[in-house]
Amino acid sequence: MDREEIKKGVFQYVYDNAFSSKENITDDVLIFKNGFLDSMGLVMLITHLESTFGIKTSDADMVEENFESINAITDFVIKKQEA
Amino acid sequence: MSKKRPFSKDIVLLEDIPGVVDKIITKMRSDVHDVMRRYGGVVGVSGGIDSSVCLALASKAFGPDKVRAVMMPEQDSSPDSEMLARELCGKFGVEDLHLENMTPAVAGFHCYERRDEAVKRVFPEYEPDTWKMKIVVKQSGLFNNLPPLFKLIVIDPDGNEEEEMLNATDYMQIVASSNFKQRSRMSMLYYHAEAMHFAVIGTPNKHEQEQGFFVKYGDGGADVMPIGNLYKTQVYQLAEYLGIPEGIIERTPTTDTYSAEQTQEEFFYQLPFDLMDRFWYGFENGYSPEEVAKVMEETPERVEALFLNFERKRKTTEYLRMSPVRDYYQS
Numbered sequence: 001m002d003r004e005e006i007k008k009g010v011f012q013y014v015y016d017n018a019f020s021s022k023e024n025i026t027d028d029v030l031i032f033k034n035g036f037l038d039s040m041g042l043v044m045l046i047t048h049l050e051s052t053f054g055i056k057t058s059d060a061d062m063v064e065e066n067f068e069s070i071n072a073i074t075d076f077v078i079k080k081q082e083a
Numbered sequence: 084m085s086k087k088r089p090f091s092k093d094i095v096l097l098e099d100i101p102g103v104v105d106k107i108i109t110k111m112r113s114d115v116h117d118v119m120r121r122y123g124g125v126v127g128v129s130g131g132i133d134s135s136v137c138l139a140l141a142s143k144a145f146g147p148d149k150v151r152a153v154m155m156p157e158q159d160s161s162p163d164s165e166m167l168a169r170e171l172c173g174k175f176g177v178e179d180l181h182l183e184n185m186t187p188a189v190a191g192f193h194c195y196e197r198r199d200e201a202v203k204r205v206f207p208e209y210e211p212d213t214w215k216m217k218i219v220v221k222q223s224g225l226f227n228n229l230p231p232l233f234k235l236i237v238i239d240p241d242g243n244e245e246e247e248m249l250n251a252t253d254y255m256q257i258v259a260s261s262n263f264k265q266r267s268r269m270s271m272l273y274y275h276a277e278a279m280h281f282a283v284i285g286t287p288n289k290h291e292q293e294q295g296f297f298v299k300y301g302d303g304g305a306d307v308m309p310i311g312n313l314y315k316t317q318v319y320q321l322a323e324y325l326g327i328p329e330g331i332i333e334r335t336p337t338t339d340t341y342s343a344e345q346t347q348e349e350f351f352y353q354l355p356f357d358l359m360d361r362f363w364y365g366f367e368n369g370y371s372p373e374e375v376a377k378v379m380e381e382t383p384e385r386v387e388a389l390f391l392n393f394e395r396k397r398k399t400t401e402y403l404r405m406s407p408v409r410d411y412y413q414s
Binding site: 032035039041042063 | 248
């Protein structure tokens with residue numbers, strides 16, 4: 001799966017699971033800071049990433065830089081797949 | 084219009100404690116007697132500070148003979164609590180402590196089985212009869228923009244701990260199962276209330292209410308909540324003034340939900356209550372992150388992130404505070 005496909009998948013997941021203002025979701029928007037996903041959304045997002053992209057997240061991965069936007073999540077998934 | 088006081092570390096402290104107590108008990112009397120037309124109040128006591136203060140306030144508002152104290156332990160509850168609750172009742176003249184063992188009711192809902200099924204998916208070696216478990220919030224999220232995640236901790240009979248981050252399915256099953264405890268207790272409190280024509284006195288404090296640290300229709304199900312607008316610091320001030328037994332005041336607040344001892348800070352708040360009170364006060368009273376940061380010896384950026392976190396927490400837990408929506412049709 002190339003970067004664009006992963007990003008498309010991440011975008012679709014966030015879009016489908018955001019509760020409001022979906023039209024404002026872009027690749028760079030801060031999805032947690034702006035409230036598109038909440039704490040349960042993060043837990044579910046991680047479960048989704050692990051099952052869809054075959055990665056395993058660890059404690060050390062749980063930093064804002066890895067999850068703040070669709071671009072950041074895409075980079076994180078690629079990094080984990082390559083590790 | 085009164086001018087906003089400069090932010091300080093003492094800003095949440097009540098200045099006129101007798102006056103506050105008097106206002107609360109006058110309003111409790113008016114709400115329960117005049118509005119709800121009930122003779123007194125039922126308080127679920129846990130041996131913790133919040134329910135103890137509520138019992139003391141109810142005793143002053145209605146008279147001790149119009150207060151029923153109900154203690155509802157289940158198999159995971161701390162055994163120390165009963166002694167403290169009895170001391171409390173004695174102190175405030177509430178004649179009897181009604182002890183209700185909730186284990187059969189909770190087990191009837193398969194609470195423990197459902198919870199342990201999820202725990203075993205994470206730790207197959209977990210033995211519910213001899214091991215202990217708890218959920219803790221991963222300490223990272225409060226001062227940044229990432230919501231908190233939850234970890235499951237299991238402790239074997241030798242005291243060895245293992246921990247694992249919880250996925251959504253397991254986390255939700257453990258929480259949903261555990262919530263049977265609070266909802267069963269709510270049913271029991273209403274049994275006692277209806278049997279006496281009393282109201283149920285709810286014990287959540289301001290943080291529990293506003294941050295959503297309660298179970299909807301569980302400990303959030305009550306008729307009046309006398310300390311629902313008080314910070315924890317203020318609850319302690321009232322406790323000292325009312326003469327709550329020292330053993331209760333000195334006790335660390337726990338959730339009394341999981342088999343392993345668990346503080347409210349490690350499960351939910353991620354900050355000691357005295358700090359949480361001050362930051363929340365600053366947030367809800369419109370103080371700038373710069374002003375709060377200066378007093379609290381923090382950076383404005385971290386306080387701003389904290390305030391955003393509070394705002395999100397309040398928004399995402401709004402569902403818990405909502406009454407059923409019924410305005411779908413107007414005839």
